Amino acid sequence: MNYLITHIRIVSxxxxxxxxxxxxxxxxxxxxxxxxPVAFIGLMSVLIGSIGRMPALGTSxxxxxxxxYLAFSMYKGMEGYLVSAVSGNKALMSYPKVSPFDAVVARxxxxxxxxxxxxxxxxxxxxxxTNQPVIIQWSYIVEAIAFAWIMALGVALGNTVLFFKFxxxxxxxxxxxRPLFILSGVFYVxxxxxxxxxxxxxxxxxxxxxxxxxxxxxxxxxxxxxxxxFLITTSASLLFVGMFLFTVFPVARARE
Numbered sequence: 315m316n317y318l319i320t321h322i323r324i325v326s327x328x329x330x331x332x333x334x335x336x337x338x339x340x341x342x343x344x345x346x347x348x349x350x351p352v353a354f355i356g357l358m359s360v361l362i363g364s365i366g367r368m369p370a371l372g373t374s375x376x377x378x379x380x381x382x383y384l385a386f387s388m389y390k391g392m393e394g395y396l397v398s399a400v401s402g403n404k405a406l407m408s409y410p411k412v413s414p415f416d417a418v419v420a421r422x423x424x425x426x427x428x429x430x431x432x433x434x435x436x437x438x439x440x441x442x443x444t445n446q447p448v449i450i451q452w453s454y455i456v457e458a459i460a461f462a463w464i465m466a467l468g469v470a471l472g473n474t475v476l477f478f479k480f481x482x483x484x485x486x487x488x489x490x491x492r493p494l495f496i497l498s499g500v501f502y503v504x505x506x507x508x509x510x511x512x513x514x515x516x517x518x519x520x521x522x523x524x525x526x527x528x529x530x531x532x533x534x535x536x537x538x539x540x541x542x543x544f545l546i547t548t549s550a551s552l553l554f555v556g557m558f559l560f561t562v563f564p565v566a567r568a569r570e
Contacts, residue, residue, distance in 0.1 A: 328420030396470035468552030
């Protein structure tokens with residue numbers, strides 16, 4: 315019990331430190347976490363809306379792009395922030411009671427809270443831009459966020475080890491995953507794409523997260539391409555591999 319209390323206190327201290335480091339040193343602080351997605355969604359809505367076409371789903375470009383962008387960022391924002399949790403706090407790893415996983419948990423909590431606040435504000439505003447009533451099905455949204463975070467945690471834990479042991483792998487990973495934003499269905503509905511491109515796009519688990527997230531906002535008729543067994547299996551596998559690598563290879567101690 316004392317062990318658990320100790321690590322709760324350590325994680326709490328890490329969270330406070332991360333808030334001060336991430337938001338306390340920049341003008342506007344927390345506001346920038348909201349302004350970036352708002353600026354992107356607003357710009358895309360204006361650009362595509364000026365063409366005069368209807369969005370792939372619903373009547374609001376803003377809501378359509380908001381659901382895609384936020385679903386993708388639930389994964390990418392978490393993964394990108396967690397992967398540097400250990401290296402960004404390596405000076406604190408010399409303390410005997412501090413474990414590398416404490417730093418990861420702290421960043422996970424902070425990013426989760428930030429993402430939820432930003433998503434709620436943006437989606438609440440976006441629902442007012444549609445001409446039709448939006449019936450939100452929270453179960454789909456919560457499931458999509460959970461799968462995104464599970465995958466992000468697994469990938470980040472694995473990459474924490476692999477980036478340290480294989481510096482070239484980090485460069486390759488960054489290059490290979492750069493097109494993910496375009497290939498994950500943020501701007502379009504993957505199942506509406508011609509065959510076989512739709513099958514290739516839906517083989518991306520991040521695309522499945524976007525599809526599932528949008529299920530919470532749109533009533534779609536026909537096959538959406540959502541494959542829950544694939545999403546569950548992929549998420550669990552990534553988390554297992556990531557936890558295995560992070561546990562077996564003590565990267566934080568090797569950095570000292």
